[in-house]
Amino acid sequence: MNLPKDLKYSEEHEWVRVEGQKAYIGITDFAQSELGDIVFVELPEEEDEIEQDQSFGSVESVKTVSELYAPVSGKIVEVNTELEDAPELVNESSYDKGWMIVVELTNESDLEKLMSADEYAKLVSQD
Numbered sequence: 001m002n003l004p005k006d007l008k009y010s011e012e013h014e015w016v017r018v019e020g021q022k023a024y025i026g027i028t029d030f031a032q033s034e035l036g037d038i039v040f041v042e043l044p045e046e047e048d049e050i051e052q053d054q055s056f057g058s059v060e061s062v063k064t065v066s067e068l069y070a071p072v073s074g075k076i077v078e079v080n081t082e083l084e085d086a087p088e089l090v091n092e093s094s095y096d097k098g099w100m101i102v103v104e105l106t107n108e109s110d111l112e113k114l115m116s117a118d119e120y121a122k123l124v125s126q127d
Helices: 029-035 109-111 117-126
Strands: 014-019 022-027 038-042 055-061 065-069 076-080 101-105
Touching: 022 029, 101 109
Parallel strands: none
Antiparallel strands: 014 022, 022 101, 038 055, 055 065, 076 101
């Protein structure tokens, strides 16, 4: 299982990479492998506001549809529109090309509620 150490992780299987005031968000390698082949990704619009732990979209695979939950609060400043035509990028490159949204953080303390790679590894090994 691929778990980059420089990312933060949520219990809902999203990852966050912080660059200044921006947070890149996607789903973990573990999550995409559990879902199977992803066929559709529904994401919000730029300028939308999201709140930590609230749903901001969904991922549809050949097996199921799963809600996406915001690991942090903020304003969406970028959406990965490549996923509209190539949702399989989430399977192929969940931490690189498969990112979903970029959020301008409104509450940096949200990051304190997230897990390190080691903590997330323990969580998923219990599943």
